[in-house]
Amino acid sequence: MTGQRIGIIDIGSNSVRLVVYEKTANGAHRVADSSKRPARLSERIDENGCLPGAAIDDLIDTLNHFTMICTHNHTSHIRAVATAAIRNANNRSEILARIHSATGLSIELLTGEDEASYGFLGMINSLHIRDGLLIDIGGGSTELSLFRNRVLVHSVSFPFGCVSFNKRFGTKGTLQDEDLKALEAIVAEAARNETWIGETAGLPLVGVGGTVRALGKMHQAAYKYPFPQTHNYPITSEHVDELFHQMRKLPLDKRRKLPGLSKDRADVVVPGVAILRVLFRATKATYYRICGAGLRDGLFHATRFPNRPKLDDVLKYSLTNLSALHPEAPKQHVLQVNRISLEIYDVLNYVQPLTPQSRVLLDTASQLFRIGASIDYYEYARHSFYLIVNSQLNGLTHREMIMTAAIASYKSKGRARQHISEYKELLNESDLEVIYKLGSLLQLSTALDRGETQAIAQLNVQLSGYQLLLRPVQPRGTLAVERREVEELASEFKKLWGFTPSLDFSSTHVPSKTL
Incomplete structure (x- = not known):
């Protein structure tokens, strides 16, 4: 199915609905417009099992209105379907013929x-x-x-x-x-x-x-x-x-x-x-x-992706789609932070295991932490929280969405508590602990690409005593900005994880084993 906008019209027995789906320049899909009109078609079937002329006229009026909305939206394709009320009507052929004649729409009559x-x-x-x-x-x-x-x-x-x-x-x-x-x-x-x-x-x-x-x-x-x-x-x-x-x-x-x-x-x-x-x-x-x-x-997915309408991974698709809706986030920086955060997590999790879902939350948060920049760079953390909580992030529970938003926007424990205050009844103490730990880990990973140059192509992560040693392998540049940022975060990170992070250059020329 080619074209940037698809209109789906659903002639139900209770209401008639239109949804216009748009494919953006960055490849994301979103709802661009929608409309709903009550119809009560099942109620209007007469004693002969037919939909009377006046009801058909009303339906045609609604469909003409919807096709105008589709025209305003430059919709390249309209798919219109009808369900039980028309399917079961004894005069269904007449209904479909009249609709086609008056609106130009060919209605698909869906079976149960x-x-x-x-x-x-x-x-x-x-x-x-x-x-x-x-x-x-x-x-x-x-x-x-x-x-x-x-x-x-x-x-x-x-x-x-x-x-x-x-x-x-x-x-x-x-x-x-x-x-x-x-x-x-x-x-x-x-x-x-x-x-x-x-x-x-x-x-x-x-x-x-x-x-x-x-x-x-x-x-x-x-x-x-x-x-x-x-x-x-x-x-x-x-x-x-x-x-x-x-x-x-x-x-x-x-x-x-x-x-x-x-x-x-x-x-x-x-x-x-x-x-x-x-x-x-x-x-x-x-x-x-x-x-x-x-x-x-379902009709949208079947129309847009006729060869593979069913998704393999609901969260991955939703995450990719949400990221593509906010292209202002610097893509290479986000990919770098995502990769580093998961590498550090895997080492820390070996000695301080969190729940398996924690890795999913960090992975998601570290791909979305900059989407708020599409609203305002200076307050991007606050806006990222709002966008994550109010977006279609499928594949996560409500609790997990709030946790993801809090991790993505983490600046401090106090700020995190402020962000989640209106949702706090959905979270427990152990959830807060996970938010603080993963939030600080994401902060550290962001600090390791503070210059947004992806200077660290490879990072060896080791635990030595109470030290979290972060050893870049042949980094590009001095990493002076990154070192300073890591030092500033070190004490807060130690309180939460028990390890002091250190950007260690002593053996950058020799790759050491990752734990």
Whole structure:
């Protein structure tokens, strides 16, 4: 797929959405524009199973609006897909013909299996997870899948969703006890007909789509969760049940005021979560995990990278992408600091082992520590912290993202505590110790290329008594600036690691063995 901007239009049963993805000059991908309009197509299907003319007119109006946005964005390719509402409509051929005639768009009618497959691709490319179940509760269908070792094993598309069930069982936005029982019986029966459901107890249930995202936002608001993302957010089944009963008891006007819940989803969220809870029990899942990516992201990857849409390493791709979005960071200096920091870490970790994930955090932080320079060089550490915390850094948990940001922006223990103050409930004392140690190590590695000339092509690192000997092999230049910087950091580094770093020239001509 060539071209710099791709528009993905998703005609869902509850809403119609547009996302415009851009490829920047540096090869990074990002969302350049997006739009959403409520449609409630499942609700508007008449007694003959057809979508009436007025609903088709409204849909055409939305699609014309979206194609104009794509034109403004100089989009080279638009891929438009439709899901359950149009797939199940008896007049689907007429709908697609009218849309094509009025907008010029050729709509792909996705099967339930297609939906599950693209939803899985969007999820697996944005979460570091090997095994689990995936659920996408749409307006008119619900897709449930099992994946093992990052490969889709089973999937099914059920012919019900939050909008169609709200139309069938909801009364003025509420779900009475008898209606809830009837709804749950239908979902449970559908699950029983799929023999693989329930055979893999103990896996997480990963949710994509509007229903679970709304659930995540409400949960974060209720518990005053400090991190501003629902992507990669875990919730226990007890908390979901609690929120469900609380929502169901509220009349619609009061439910609309629930923090975190958008007004246009206030009525359909209850039947949506009702479906979610039944399938959670049927699959014998352990907990819920919310994923911010889904169908549209899967469609983007399949369109942009048709030969290899599935990523091998989610964090690596995300990290490369984030670095490319901030090209002001001096690339060779960052590569040098990254290499040196990991070399020093491996020697220190031999005698003072940290958790294996600590190396991943240092590797990530040492590639991102200068991205804040794209905002302001003098305050780049503070801006790097903000950008890391507020970026799509997939493959890390919220806690790990905060730790990475704190390591990347580390200047002192006091400054680090200041940066993480609003997130401190997500961290414990041992996390702070890791931040201080890795932050000071990154500072030391940065000092070893203070001139940003990459004068140290090879560095031998040794521990001798309480000394951390840093021996450059045939360095280019005197390294006077680097030596001074290392000396200034030495005492603070010793407090944290127990070793005094020393830039040692005594044997630079003879390569010595690295520990």
